[in-house]
Amino acid sequence: MPGHASDETADGLLRDRLPHSDQRISQLLDILWCNVWLVAGTRHDVPDVLNWNQVWGMGRAGAHGQLVVSPVGPTLVNVIAGTNVTLAVSFSGAPDPVVTWIMGVLPVVTWTLNSNEAPDIDINGKDVLRIEKDGSLTFVNVPLAYDGDYTVEMTKSGLGKALTSFTLKIFETFQNVTLNTKPDFAKEGSDVFTLHYSMLRGVVQHQVWFFNGREINNNSHYLMEQENLLILGPNRSDTGEYAVLLTNPFSKVTVRSNVAVRYGPDEPKLATHPPQTFYVSGESLNLTCQSDGFPQPTSVWTFGDKILTDSHEGVLSLPNVSASQGGVYVCTLLNEDTKEQREKTVTLRIYERPLNDPTCSVESLNNTRLLFHCGWMGGTPQAELSFPAISASSNGLGNFSVTLEASDSLNGKNTQCIAKHTLENRSCNITTRSPLKFVPSVRTEVDNDGKIVVTIQCLSAASPEAVVSWSRGGQAVSSGTTHHISRDTTLLTIRHINASYFLLQNYTCACSNPLGSHRREIQLQGPSISRSSLFPNQDRTIITLTWEVPNASVVTGFDIQMKGPQLQSNTPNATRTKAGSDGFRTIQRKTGLERKTDVFVLDPKSTYRFRIIPKARLTPGEPSGIHRIGPGDGLSGPAIAGIAAGIPCSLLFLLLLCCLIYLCVSYCKRKNNQTPYPVSRAVEKAKAAQPDKSPHILLAGGLKSPPDYNRLHQTPSERSVDLPMFVPPPPVRVATTV
Template identity: 60%
Template sequence: MKQLEEFTSLCRKTLVTVLFLSTFQGANCELLVSPLGPTIVSTLAGSNVTLAVSVNGASDPAITWFRDIIPVVTWTINSNSPPDIPQSSKDVLHLEKDGSLTFIQVPLSYSSHYTVEMTKSGLGKASLQFTLQVFEIIQDVTLSTPSGLAVEGTDRFILQYSMLQGVIEQQTWFFKSTEIKNSSHYLVQQTSLVILRPNRNDTGLYSLQLTNPFSSVKVYRNLTVFYGPDEPILKATPEKIFYVVGDSVSLLCQSDGNPQPTVEWVFNGQKLSGALNRVLDLTNLQTSQGGVYTCSLLNQMTNEKREKNVTLDVYERPPGSPVCSVLSVNNDSLLYECDWMGGTPQATLSFPALNNASRGEGHFRLILPASTNLNGKTVSCQADHPVQQNTCNITACNPKTFLPEIRATVDLDSKMVVSVLCVTEASPQAVVSWSNDSGAIANGTTYQISSDTSELKIRDNNISNLILQIFTCTCSNPLGSQARSIQLQEPSISDSSLFLNQDGTIITLTWDVPPTSVVTGFDIQMKGSNLINKNGNTSQTKSTSDGYSTIQQKPGSARSTDVFTLDPKQIYRFRIVPKARLFDGKPSVVHRIGPPDGLSGPAIAGIAAGIPCSILALLMVGGLIFLIIYLKRTKRHQTKYPVPRTAEKTITPAKTIQHKATPHKPLAGGLKFFPDSNRIHKSLSDRSVALPAFVPPPPHVRVATTV
């Protein structure tokens, strides 16, 4: 315990001694750093330069050199250890024994602020700042214009310098030997001169002087500020309000610009070829030369363009004739219009019979309340022009009687659409309103009214719904109205015809439908032999229960069709079936073509084949008759006894064979008729052999018989 107290006492004595010695030394010493030359040092790149310092008031202080705020050298003077220098700077930086900093072949990049800081324990810290400026000789300075051409009125124009090498300490710009200062028109920047909103007065010689402690260079540049063309002046000589046919006039166009602008003349929007001078001479004016003449000026350097127009009025009659019309206003007033546009000057228009005080030029409108005295009244528009006066007439009238038109189609959704069109003669054009049994019709899914209200489209696939309704269209204008009610009919044919070509191979069917019939298409049906198509094959069609086949289908707008490849030797029957989508209407009358009705083809063929057989049978019968007659004549030469007259009279009349003499042509072979002189006197025994019965030949066959 005693030893611990002795050690503590010794430490206190030692600390008091150190503090005393330190206080004594600080009171008598001060650490000072002084420059041994200028603190702002200028040098050429590649040379050696030293930032020299001297240290007083302490020995062997710690020294640190800073580049801006970054330490680059650290060392304690007279230390055996080398200075601490970054590896990247060891070839350039060298610390002298007295603490001065030397730059070996200093590069441009080492221009900066350098600060030396020395410290000594117990003496505080001392510092000193240097500025090192490394320069190069200024070489190959050029002036350029990165902003392109200098054009008057642009936002800014830049003159910029560049050089091969050199560090600039001072730059001075001159315009026509006068130094340029920063102002509202000029702005001097680090490597350029900015001309704000250049104008034509900025054209001239510009120069730039660049200096540093080791060199000075001055360069020049001529600058041209392009401008124009200015607002052109266009004048006509002689100057008149208007010109007449045969006059002459010269147009002069003037404008300033740099370079001088080129001139081009345009007439009514079309370039005049060859007109490139400032003066355009027009001689022997015609009405076609009246219009707008434009002097177009172009600056080829800036592409700036200016134009100036002058209008030459040449008296010209308006083309055509005045046009009159009358329109409806709110369906209670009439708007009379008269137009006669064109010409110079425009014609003055009026309707004297309606209002003698109102007039217009080129286009005139007059609104009057509709009244009965205007219905059918013809009024004239009086058109007055210095060259000619003219008139046109217009008559307002109420709607006339009309007949609705019915059309039916099938839309893309396979729905039937029936269009009812109501158009009437009226002036102004009539507005159409629609109604049915349920009242007024408005646009919707089932009913659609066209924008001009003249057409009503009905979408309904049920034909029964359509033909049960009565539709009414009412056409009206301010002078009156006309209404027409219609009831749609089932699809039907009102009339049809058939025309056959000369060869009998082509027919043309035509037909008509009633005005109110709903028809979306037609089936052309045929009964007879199948048609032959282009490939030589017979067409396959589906037959109806009554034997007709549909060979064509036509749209509802069709009113005729042609049928080809018919056989003139065959019988055909044709008819037209009207359709309303899937509903079939009553067919038209049947049209027949072909040979007349009679024996069929097989019967005629059988008769033709039986004629030779009939002739052969007749020949055999004739031969048999001839043999019988011959035998009888032979028997007649034998001895006979006379027959009493009384016996002859007993022969029954019914058994008496009577032959009516009928002339016949002899058969081929020379067969003749032999007279029978004993026929009347024959007895019953002579007629024991009965004559063959005569069989009449078939119709239309001539035969020869022997009685």
């Protein structure tokens, strides 16, 4: 209204100047302010009819700038679904405020009191919600969905906000309430058993569970949640009547259910009648098998793989038993509801002969005598045992032993034990033998203290078992800090921090029994490799190195070394290093027990060299041979030097060869130009006087004349003139004087 703000300012200034103790002047100001509101109400802001108390309250509230809204009646409202209910409120401090009703956090109705405009009601609640002129909210035929918390907010410009809250509980009367279980029955030992109530309609405000009339509370065995009662780990003591009492302000109901917990079968109880430790063939007896459970378990007797149908309620009758009926009988108890079953066995001893077969063995006594033993346990009566080849007069029952001095005649000899029983005779044999040849084995490792541990084993087949003695350099070895001999004496363990301690150490193991002995010497060697190989894959990108180690070599590990370019990376975009180290570098380290390794991601176009370095802890041994893979890496320096030196030598050799050929040719020519025979002067004269060019016919038979040898030695110019016929001289007889 006009002047309202200035009036409040003047009122505030006047009150600030008044003493705090002058309450009468403050009351007069309140009356004055009420009159102002009355005058303003006659114009347009105040309703036509207002009683004095409302005007006085509005005046005081307006004077202090406060809007107040309060509930009329209780804020917790219980109602039956389908009836009408009103959440009533009253307000003071301002006329015609804006009213907003909120359900939970969602506004459902908004209206300015006494406004000519229709209230803004949630579209889903137009048939249910009504707002009254005083701001109260009415529900028509309220359904269950409107159960919840409501808040009313009233606002007026310049006066802030006022609000109050209600809780609306909507109930239904109980109809058709039932109590069910899940699973269908309780089983002892299961995790949980649940009782659940359900109904056709009804809203529960309180529920109370009972067991055999006693109220149940939440604990480690019972857990109540919503419509369920959970029995955790049910057992047979949970059998009984369960009930639940459901109540709300308008109705209550109690439903009950009887629960029988299934359990068992418990541990079976077996008995024999008459009770005896054993039975003789031809006797009769009964076997009984019983156990507790609900429902009562059923029993089945089995013998071997056969189900015995002669049993009744757990009792099995065995009349006139025989030896074939002796053995293990199994009683199986089954609970038909829970499908749980238990088994228990009983062994019937029906004696007719000793069990199994007799056994023979031989032992060493002080490494000088032999103790022969024979046993055949069981039987009624016990079997009579003897060694006829050793002693014809001595024998025993059940277990029998005899001692004999060792001699060479017993080596490889088969000794028999005769086992005699009333119904059956049996025997067993034992062959005595001195220790056979054997090969010691050496194993090397490193213990947790960093010491090298070398274990030597000497094991020889012998009967009786051989005892192993150890020595080093002629001195007996005993267990101590460095050396340890196993309980069966077959293993010698040597521990030392320094690898050089083991080098060229000679150990001797001797396996002996009363019939003889056999010894072997072991000379420990430094780390070495006896043989190694390299195997590439088809693409030559992966190689496998294998190696072998001498039996007596002390090796705790291997360094795998490579010479060549760096290995390629598995990463597709990785940069490949073309050049590598000039020397070998270690790329892998293996334990002393390994004998092979794989090297991956090789470049098939590059050359690599590999070798294996055996090590005894930190001491390296001689490396293996070098294995190369790749297309080659060019000529070495010595090869180039050899080729350079060989070229001049080759040229000099060719020159000498040419000179030799020339000399040979010249020599042949000179030899061919010489006259092979002397020519007489008479012949020369005959050549000059003879004009006829035709050959001279020496024989009337038409034979040709001999060849002209002089013509062959003439030059081509000379051969153009016909040569005279050569007449060989007559043969000359030469006399030889002796």
